[in-house]
Amino acid sequence: MKVLGIETSCDETAAAVVEGGKHILSSIVASQVELHARYGGIVPEVASRQHVLTILPVLERALGEAGVGLEGVEAIAVTSGPGLPGSLLVGMSLAKALALARRLPLVGVNHLEAHLYSLWLAGNPPPLPALALLVSGGHTELVLMRDHGDIQPLGRTRDDAAGEALDKAARLLGLGYPGGPALSALAESGRPDRYHFPRPMTNKPGLDFSFSGLKTHALLTLEKAPDNPQSRADIARAFVDAVVETLVIKCRRAMEETGIRTLVAAGGVSANRQLREHLTSLAGNMGGEVYFPRLEFCTDNGAMIAYAGYLRLKAGQQEPLSFSARARWNMEELSI
Numbered sequence: 001m002k003v004l005g006i007e008t009s010c011d012e013t014a015a016a017v018v019e020g021g022k023h024i025l026s027s028i029v030a031s032q033v034e035l036h037a038r039y040g041g042i043v044p045e046v047a048s049r050q051h052v053l054t055i056l057p058v059l060e061r062a063l064g065e066a067g068v069g070l071e072g073v074e075a076i077a078v079t080s081g082p083g084l085p086g087s088l089l090v091g092m093s094l095a096k097a098l099a100l101a102r103r104l105p106l107v108g109v110n111h112l113e114a115h116l117y118s119l120w121l122a123g124n125p126p127p128l129p130a131l132a133l134l135v136s137g138g139h140t141e142l143v144l145m146r147d148h149g150d151i152q153p154l155g156r157t158r159d160d161a162a163g164e165a166l167d168k169a170a171r172l173l174g175l176g177y178p179g180g181p182a183l184s185a186l187a188e189s190g191r192p193d194r195y196h197f198p199r200p201m202t203n204k205p206g207l208d209f210s211f212s213g214l215k216t217h218a219l220l221t222l223e224k225a226p227d228n229p230q231s232r233a234d235i236a237r238a239f240v241d242a243v244v245e246t247l248v249i250k251c252r253r254a255m256e257e258t259g260i261r262t263l264v265a266a267g268g269v270s271a272n273r274q275l276r277e278h279l280t281s282l283a284g285n286m287g288g289e290v291y292f293p294r295l296e297f298c299t300d301n302g303a304m305i306a307y308a309g310y311l312r313l314k315a316g317q318q319e320p321l322s323f324s325a326r327a328r329w330n331m332e333e334l335s336i
């Protein structure tokens, strides 16, 4: 079955055609990063207007590269939440129009669940049950993925997401937006022992996170530090080390508490080199294994939506044309 996946929940306009849940025939992503960079973050109205301008060219390229016309598409999957309401509506309106015009089955996909399925787009999907760390610009969640459609939340951030924290620290250091990758690159030349930032909520039981305090810590340190490139690199290092070690401590705790040794990371921050390295050693030390998505599928894309939609269609799910977006939609509310 050739599934068209459409994603417009945040600041990426994406479409992909995936066949049989496995073969990625095309995956087109148009990023709005440059548009939002001048504001230092995502402006929802700008995002939805840009989705309107970009979605049809993205769709045409996705169909063209897949070598299928609309006639070749057999089902449509679209992100229906969580996300920015105005942005979600652009993708959903297109999906509904195509489903109506071509009389195709239509399925709504949870964006967070789809991030987990980015792992299944590589040749080596993880066995289930698995512990999954979802770390992106909008979300930081640790969940137990028992089976497809059976997800138990174990912990989540109480304030900023890990990616959001990295982006805010990068902005403080003048690295532009979104600064996660630039911050971790700068951290590579920072000295590990110059500054030590806290590992928030690690000395209390539980698997929740809180990253907003780290930003204040970085600001206070920056104000007192000598104004030179080495100090900025040292602050970047302390910040990245604090975020990465906090995530690793919670993953270790989840492994110990559940006895599960299969670990999965997904979302934009799972592309991070330092995080990958530390989760790999954690899994090694615990006698387990860690799985990462291919780099291109860590950030938002249409292929993960098509794959998640394919599984839901196979399980018999289908949406009426009247179905609505869900700006807030937790994974524990999912079922197959």
Ligand code: KG4
Pocket (backbone or CB within 6 Å): 010, 135, 136, 137, 138, 139, 162, 163, 164, 166, 167, 178, 179, 180, 181, 184, 267, 268, 269, 271, 272, 273, 298, 299, 300
């Ligand atoms: O999954 P994603 O594309 O969008 C959301 O759904 O939020 O994640 C974007 C986030 C941004 O905060 C970005 O700075 C971060 O992922 N990010 C990284 C890296 N690549 C993306 N952070 C650190 N290192 C990276 N290599």
Ligand code: ZN
Pocket (backbone or CB within 6 Å): 111, 115, 136, 267, 268, 299, 300
């Ligand atoms: Zn995302």
